[in-house]
Amino acid sequence: MRHTISLLVENKFGVLARISNLFSGKGYNLDSICVGETETPELSRMTIMTSGDDMVIEQIIKQLNRLINVIKVTDLTFDEHVNRELALIKLSCTASMRNSIIQIVEIFQAKIVDISPRTLTIEVTGGHKKVEACINMLQPFGIREIARTGTTALKREYSGSSPDWSAARASA
Amino acid sequence: MPTVKDQKPKRKKRPEINPLLDKKVLTGSEVMIRSLIEEDVDFIFGYPGGVVIPVFDKIYNVSRPKLVLCRHEQGAQHMADGYARASGRPGVCLVTSGPAATNLVTGIATSYMDSIPVVHFTGQVATTAIGNDAFQEVDIIGITRPITKHSYLVRNVEDLAATIKEAFYIATTGRPGPVLIDMPKDVLLSECEFEYPEEADMPGYKPTRHGHVQQIKKAAEAMAGARRPVFYVGGGAVLSDCSQELTKIARKAKIPVTTTLLGLGAFPENDPLSLGMLGMHGTWYSNMAVNEADLVIAVGSRYDDRVTGKVDAFAAKAGHIHIDVDPASISKNIKVDYPIVGDCRSVLQKMLPMVKKSDTAEWLKLIGHWKESHPLKYDDDGTVIKPQYVIEKIHEVCGDDTVVVSDVGQHQMWTALHYNFVKPRTHITSGGLGTMGFGFPAAIGAALSGPKGKVVAIVGDGGFQMTCQEVATAVSQRLEVIVCILNNGFLGMVRQWQELFFGKRYSHTCLEYTNPDFVKLVEAYGAKGLRVTKREDVVPTLREAAGTRNMPVFIDFRTYRHENVFPMIPPGKMATDIIE
Ligand SMILES: Cc1ncc(C[n+]2csc(CCOP(=O)(O)OP(=O)(O)O)c2C)c(N)n1
Numbered sequence: 001m002r003h004t005i006s007l008l009v010e011n012k013f014g015v016l017a018r019i020s021n022l023f024s025g026k027g028y029n030l031d032s033i034c035v036g037e038t039e040t041p042e043l044s045r046m047t048i049m050t051s052g053d054d055m056v057i058e059q060i061i062k063q064l065n066r067l068i069n070v071i072k073v074t075d076l077t078f079d080e081h082v083n084r085e086l087a088l089i090k091l092s093c094t095a096s097m098r099n100s101i102i103q104i105v106e107i108f109q110a111k112i113v114d115i116s117p118r119t120l121t122i123e124v125t126g127g128h129k130k131v132e133a134c135i136n137m138l139q140p141f142g143i144r145e146i147a148r149t150g151t152t153a154l155k156r157e158y159s160g161s162s163p164d165w166s167a168a169r170a171s172a
Numbered sequence: 173m174p175t176v177k178d179q180k181p182k183r184k185k186r187p188e189i190n191p192l193l194d195k196k197v198l199t200g201s202e203v204m205i206r207s208l209i210e211e212d213v214d215f216i217f218g219y220p221g222g223v224v225i226p227v228f229d230k231i232y233n234v235s236r237p238k239l240v241l242c243r244h245e246q247g248a249q250h251m252a253d254g255y256a257r258a259s260g261r262p263g264v265c266l267v268t269s270g271p272a273a274t275n276l277v278t279g280i281a282t283s284y285m286d287s288i289p290v291v292h293f294t295g296q297v298a299t300t301a302i303g304n305d306a307f308q309e310v311d312i313i314g315i316t317r318p319i320t321k322h323s324y325l326v327r328n329v330e331d332l333a334a335t336i337k338e339a340f341y342i343a344t345t346g347r348p349g350p351v352l353i354d355m356p357k358d359v360l361l362s363e364c365e366f367e368y369p370e371e372a373d374m375p376g377y378k379p380t381r382h383g384h385v386q387q388i389k390k391a392a393e394a395m396a397g398a399r400r401p402v403f404y405v406g407g408g409a410v411l412s413d414c415s416q417e418l419t420k421i422a423r424k425a426k427i428p429v430t431t432t433l434l435g436l437g438a439f440p441e442n443d444p445l446s447l448g449m450l451g452m453h454g455t456w457y458s459n460m461a462v463n464e465a466d467l468v469i470a471v472g473s474r475y476d477d478r479v480t481g482k483v484d485a486f487a488a489k490a491g492h493i494h495i496d497v498d499p500a501s502i503s504k505n506i507k508v509d510y511p512i513v514g515d516c517r518s519v520l521q522k523m524l525p526m527v528k529k530s531d532t533a534e535w536l537k538l539i540g541h542w543k544e545s546h547p548l549k550y551d552d553d554g555t556v557i558k559p560q561y562v563i564e565k566i567h568e569v570c571g572d573d574t575v576v577v578s579d580v581g582q583h584q585m586w587t588a589l590h591y592n593f594v595k596p597r598t599h600i601t602s603g604g605l606g607t608m609g610f611g612f613p614a615a616i617g618a619a620l621s622g623p624k625g626k627v628v629a630i631v632g633d634g635g636f637q638m639t640c641q642e643v644a645t646a647v648s649q650r651l652e653v654i655v656c657i658l659n660n661g662f663l664g665m666v667r668q669w670q671e672l673f674f675g676k677r678y679s680h681t682c683l684e685y686t687n688p689d690f691v692k693l694v695e696a697y698g699a700k701g702l703r704v705t706k707r708e709d710v711v712p713t714l715r716e717a718a719g720t721r722n723m724p725v726f727i728d729f730r731t732y733r734h735e736n737v738f739p740m741i742p743p744g745k746m747a748t749d750i751i752e
Binding site: 009013017018059065066071 | 313317321322323327342374375377498499504507
């Protein structure tokens with residue numbers, strides 16, 4: 001099963017190498033890894049998408065925790081969390097095709113971020129499945145290149161029955 | 173509850189600082205040595221070269237730490253490792269960049285597999301040259317990343333002291349392990365104000381020492397309710413120095429104890445509750461006990477494949493309690509029912525008052541019956557020198573306090589089976605990695621750590637030749653180590669597998685015609701060499717060696733060539749497939 005694991009790590013030399021080494025050395029799956037600074041410049045957050053049975057996932061979490069520069073490991077899979085991925089999709093596109101493409105772009109609340117007489121580049125964000133669906137819908141038009149970020153995620157803060165929760169959901 | 177001694181060894185008294193180093197502003201090289209003095213290091217095992225010449229220049233003036241010059245960096249690493257295993261204090265290694273750093277790799281992996289605290293200092297090319305394929309540049313941090321607990325590339329001399337503090341803290345706490353510090357040349361030469369931090373504080377490193385009391389209570393209850401419980405004790409028990417607590421609990425609850433190769437010594441093998449070693453070459457009764465047990469209490473062990481054989485069949489009728497300081501060791505290979513994360517000693521101390529006598533009379537009777545019907549034995553008609561016989565005699569002549577360091581192969585297994593270890597830290601061997609060439613240099617390190625008893629290395633004629641250049645080191649230190657070469661003229665362990673599983677095709681395992689004359693070899697270095705070809709000379713020669721002062725003694729025992737190690741559970745098989 002697919003798991004979303006969030007890591008808080010020290011922003012130090014070689015941290016990313018240690019983590020990717022762990023996955024390759026122990027033969028764990030690493031579907032995507034997404035890294036960026038946090039509110040504190042000394043710390044980075046990494047979001048790792050991985051898969052495996054319960055015993056493997058338990059080992060992955062324990063092994064990540066063993067790394068000296070890793071401060072906190074959270075498996076977000078079974079917690080309510082927001083996750084987002086961004087993809088840039090460059091299509092072959094002549095003037096005659098533009099309208100049909102724009103329709104799809106609107107449905108996915110995506111954006112056109114670059115245009116030329118022969119191409120169109122679309123930016124789409126959302127959960128992994130939404131991005132996947134958008135790419136699938138654009139496939140028939142002729143995709144030239146794709147760049148994807150991998151998933152990044154944060155835990156949701158509502159506790160289920162609180163009165164603010166529906167508002168939070170609506171704006172999310 | 174102030175029950176557990178801090179894992180960090182107690183400092184005797186503040187060491188004296190050499191006047192040459194007793195100043196405010198120091199160079200990187202001086203910072204390094206001052207920091208080692210602060211850490212109360214007495215020996216550095218090392219070898220000089222290009223970028224670390226400045227450090228060696230400073231060491232020249234200092235009497236403590238003392239530099240022990242090895243003859244190959246691998247030897248230095250094994251010495252530091254053996255020092256740490258015998259004493260419980262971290263070993264320290266210092267070598268130059270490039271080929272010297274890569275020569276450490278086998279040793280670092282050896283320490284990593286067995287969780288041994290060793291701090292390695294490697295020289296590196298100047299920070300400005302890193303990445304340019306400079307002369308003797310190698311990415312040693314990258315190479316050793318999978319085999320170190322942690323590593324550091326020091327880019328500023330201001331960070332060096334704090335890095336050393338952290339390195340020693342990481343190496344010696346939690347599940348111990350090797351740490352590497354890579355020091356570029358310019359860092360060693362530039363200056364800064366020296367201040368050694370009181371404490372290492374890392375946000376991501378907080379090892380759990382004290383086990384969860386509720387869990388410990390549940391485990392104690394499970395032990396009281398079990399009818400066929402067995403302790404399965406590993407190297408972690410030795411590392412946490414919990415022998416006393418373990419022995420008290422086992423005797424109080426009347427629970428038999430089996431140990432792994434690295435756990436030997438944690439429980440006295442002369443106690444009736446001892447089952448000796450388990451696993452591939454374990455005793456018949458220990459493997460059968462685990463196979464029939466209803467509760468396995470794992471203490472500092474890790475369900476390694478040489479112990480379990482076929483994992484699904486291992487202790488299949490038992491529940492599992494697992495005490496270990498490393499959460500990642502628990503439920504790695506086998507699902508555990510009562511996981512307890514914590515230092516073995518601290519956990520067992522808390523457990524001791526909760527332990528009740530278990531109703532194990534029937535169980536112990538059955539085990540007693542097994543011990544009689546399937547004893548550990550070997551054939552000896554008195555005409556040849558059986559290796560097992562030599563090992564028994566070493567114990568008789570040298571006594572319980574002797575630290576026995578074995579290499580890897582048949583002789584290692586015979587030592588484990590036939591020596592009868594009764595005290596912790598008296599058995600040293602490379603368990604996890606099985607590094608041939610480890611034994612002899614590790615014995616040098618063990619001897620320098622100042623153990624109570626003698627130090628005896630038991631090695632094969634194959635493995636000894638992998639690091640025999642260290643005879644020079646032993647001679648130069650005037651060490652009274654006794655090295656017993658069990659010379660069968662074969663790479664014995666491989667030959668045994670060829671005999672049993674490869675139709676007796678002894679492909680490249682016969683050394684007899686090309687082995688050197690070991691007596692002449694060591695004499696050429698200025699050591700004492702003795703040869704034993706007759707059984708009746710075994711004991712007198714061991715006595716002579718034990719009485720020799722100020723130099724190492726090497727004994728070339730010509731043992732029976734075709735002896736095999738039994739019992740044996742063939743790889744991937746289960747306890748009941750054991751060959752006696
Ligand atoms: C560095 C290294 N190379 C190869 C091996 C594989 N190996 C394991 S035991 C063994 C034979 C050891 O022979 P010897 O040292 O003569 O000891 P014996 O088995 O005869 O007691 C070999 C080659 C190893 N463990 N380590």
